[in-house]
Amino acid sequence: MKKRFSLRHALVLCKRNLIKLTRTPEQLIDVTLQPIIFLVLFLYVFGGAIEHGSRSEYLQFLVPGLIGQTIAMSSISIGQNMNADIGNGVFDRFRSLPIARSVPLVGAVLADFFRYLLLCVILVGFGYLLGFRIATNPLLLFAALGLSICFALSFAWVSLWVGMTVRTAGAVQGVMFLLIFPLSFGSNAFVPAATMPGWLQAFVSVNPLSHLVSAVRALLLGGPVAAQVGWTFAWVAGLLVVFFPLALRGYIRRT
Amino acid sequence: MTDLAIEATGLTKAFGETKALAGVDLAARTGSVLAVLGPNGAGKTTAVRILATLLRADGGTARVNGFDVRKQPAKVRESIGLTGQFASVDEDLTGTQNLVMIGQLLDLPTRAAKQRAAELLAWFDLTEAAGKVAKTYSGGMRRRLDLAASLVGRPRVVFLDEPTTGLDPAKREDMWDVVRSLVSDGSTVLLTTQYLEEADALADEITVMDHGQVIAHDTPHGLKRVVGGQRLTVRPADPARHDDLLDVLRGIGQAPQDDGRGTVTVRVDGDDVLPDVVARLRAAGIAVDEFSLHLPSLDEVFFTLTGTRSRDNGREALV
Numbered sequence: 001m002k003k004r005f006s007l008r009h010a011l012v013l014c015k016r017n018l019i020k021l022t023r024t025p026e027q028l029i030d031v032t033l034q035p036i037i038f039l040v041l042f043l044y045v046f047g048g049a050i051e052h053g054s055r056s057e058y059l060q061f062l063v064p065g066l067i068g069q070t071i072a073m074s075s076i077s078i079g080q081n082m083n084a085d086i087g088n089g090v091f092d093r094f095r096s097l098p099i100a101r102s103v104p105l106v107g108a109v110l111a112d113f114f115r116y117l118l119l120c121v122i123l124v125g126f127g128y129l130l131g132f133r134i135a136t137n138p139l140l141l142f143a144a145l146g147l148s149i150c151f152a153l154s155f156a157w158v159s160l161w162v163g164m165t166v167r168t169a170g171a172v173q174g175v176m177f178l179l180i181f182p183l184s185f186g187s188n189a190f191v192p193a194a195t196m197p198g199w200l201q202a203f204v205s206v207n208p209l210s211h212l213v214s215a216v217r218a219l220l221l222g223g224p225v226a227a228q229v230g231w232t233f234a235w236v237a238g239l240l241v242v243f244f245p246l247a248l249r250g251y252i253r254r255t
Numbered sequence: 256m257t258d259l260a261i262e263a264t265g266l267t268k269a270f271g272e273t274k275a276l277a278g279v280d281l282a283a284r285t286g287s288v289l290a291v292l293g294p295n296g297a298g299k300t301t302a303v304r305i306l307a308t309l310l311r312a313d314g315g316t317a318r319v320n321g322f323d324v325r326k327q328p329a330k331v332r333e334s335i336g337l338t339g340q341f342a343s344v345d346e347d348l349t350g351t352q353n354l355v356m357i358g359q360l361l362d363l364p365t366r367a368a369k370q371r372a373a374e375l376l377a378w379f380d381l382t383e384a385a386g387k388v389a390k391t392y393s394g395g396m397r398r399r400l401d402l403a404a405s406l407v408g409r410p411r412v413v414f415l416d417e418p419t420t421g422l423d424p425a426k427r428e429d430m431w432d433v434v435r436s437l438v439s440d441g442s443t444v445l446l447t448t449q450y451l452e453e454a455d456a457l458a459d460e461i462t463v464m465d466h467g468q469v470i471a472h473d474t475p476h477g478l479k480r481v482v483g484g485q486r487l488t489v490r491p492a493d494p495a496r497h498d499d500l501l502d503v504l505r506g507i508g509q510a511p512q513d514d515g516r517g518t519v520t521v522r523v524d525g526d527d528v529l530p531d532v533v534a535r536l537r538a539a540g541i542a543v544d545e546f547s548l549h550l551p552s553l554d555e556v557f558f559t560l561t562g563t564r565s566r567d568n569g570r571e572a573l574v
Contacts, residue, residue: 024347088346089344090343090345092339095308
């Protein structure tokens, strides 16, 4: 006999995570400073060398790509934090309460919504200061950000699974880097895939980050959106179906 | 429905090669206090974690409030409160935030959760610290907040795992008062302890555990009859009078024991023999440095019950 999942319970624990975040605001570096650093780095260091017209044209290409890449990078912290957090005695208390076992994990993911929102606002806002302009309309901007956060919240379960599986918080980072580097650079985030060898193009075309970046580009700059948005949602669903149960199983084993 | 709030039969649990529990029976009547007495590593915490559904037993059955801990864990969790050996509070949250969070997870409306939090903080003398982050609390305050957190839902069965270990004597008395008031409200309490004195002060029945097994179960009165009630310990001011002291104490009670460190301990039947002892010491002209009446230490209890000293002899057994 299992206790049914309650959204209110998850929101209570979401609030707990947000309170913890306000106690150590430096935890927000990965969604505040990091996107700014990447934007400056790629635009001014690599931007000139990348064959893509002028710098301002490359900026238009880069901002949607960085949304995909920084979302993947920022997912690392939820796995790291939960890895450290479950050693906290309060998790014993959660387990002795009549709440569903998944509640602490879902609460942590819900709290991450605000981190990703901040990430998107900073990236698009700082991009705007450097000259990035959307070619469509504000409604599609919101759609793009919504899609990105949706993807981020499902990708967070990969990080949670790693966090529940490896032993230390440091190891979470190591494993996630191994995963995120091929995903973010083996994609169309920074350069078009056309110059890559065929086998790599094949990888780029199935890479979930490529689909997210293509969908965001189409929503912000124009072009056909339906297929790429569809693929992105397929990946969102796929990641959830696979990694939610895996993360939950890891959590139950661990505590 | 039986009148037993806690009922465990033949619990077994192994961690790898280590047998933590080797067939343990426990029973507590509704509204009573059951003390589980034993040294570190006896299996007390394992038993509590099984009863609180945090751990699954390898064998045996257990019911709490009539619900099977294996088959109906959610039902069990609705009616229990647990305070572990290590305070399970969230250090980044304030006292109030900790308790309100637990209340909301127990489906109290937010206003009721806040009210209950304030009530408990007042009861545990934490009102002034209510808005401070738990990280800044002293060990005793954390312990009290932890106990408060386990009482948010007014549980009918409360598990206290060594609630006074590491507390100073005054705080220990406070904790005892809390236990007494829980019982007077009709709750059932299972507490684990290393102190016979604590078990004697609070419990209706005492189960003594060692090496994952129950080695005795009795009322405090019955247990004390077996292990011999109070001890009188005397240390002569002049070590040369040691043998004279032994002669005097032989006249008082059974077989005085010499601990080899200059003190002599003798079993006595009650404190009414004290004037007599004092008179005899004065008549013999023996001055004393130490003169104390106490219950047997855990070591002495185990010595009497099992005929062997409990394993970790180096540990200071305080009573």
